[in-house]
Amino acid sequence: MIYVTAPLIGVVYAVLMSLIREPHRRRFNAVMVAGAGAAYLSGGGFGLWELPVTALTAYLAYRGLESWRFIGLAWFVHTVWDLVHHLKGNPILPFDHSSSLGCAICDPVIALWCLGGGPSLIDPLRRRFTRQATVPSPPAPEALDRSRQ
Template sequence: MITRVVVPVVIGLLYVVVMSLIREPHRRRFNAVMLAGAGGAYLSGGGLDGWEFAFTAVITYCAYRGLDSWTFIGVGWLLHTAWDVLHHLKGNPIIPFAHDSSFGCAICDPVIALWCLRGGPSVVDLIRSRPGPLKGSGGVTTVQ
């Protein structure tokens, strides 16, 4: 059970770290494209008939608006989370041969959404700029 939750969270965190390597404004635009792709993930047999097309249209709108807004990207990932839950309960999994894949996606997506709703900051830059006990001392500490 713990791996069903921990692994998707780790995947979400890895996504955030990798995306942090892309400089702005390209990071936001690239994430908008990723959201658009995720919006069509269930089209090939999600099991919810015409609703799959309606959902894809909503996510496409969020992705388009996301080209200029991290908030729309974050909202889109939260909508995708709800869609994952619905598929886990009533539809087909996002990966046909992995029964719990929609459940995992529903755990992973909010991690990405929260990062997007914070403006998609570079966690790499945040770590680099964080003052540490040895920062600026050349690695040598002195006792006074």
């Protein structure tokens, strides 16, 4: 079940983030990945190794304030750290042993969306429904021919 729900959570994340307009969407995602990078600090199980990974993620998130690529890279760093924690048996949520695995499945979906420039997934729908509601469809060619006769 985790193999289905985790990627869906990544898609839902991208859809919800699409509600935020640019450039705020990019900056908000930089803050989000910085927070995700610090998630294991309160007992991640790797001692001092938690600090350089958090620092790397924070640096990438900082660079992500101006670049979607860095945000995507930061999500991939977090994905690797999720896998390491899952394999060690020290999950992000101590009461859910599969939580780091779920995170490692979800995060690449978010990373790929970010590497694609974090496009709005709802703007195309918004434009389509707005266009249909405000622009009348052109008359059929047969109707034009009849009106000319």
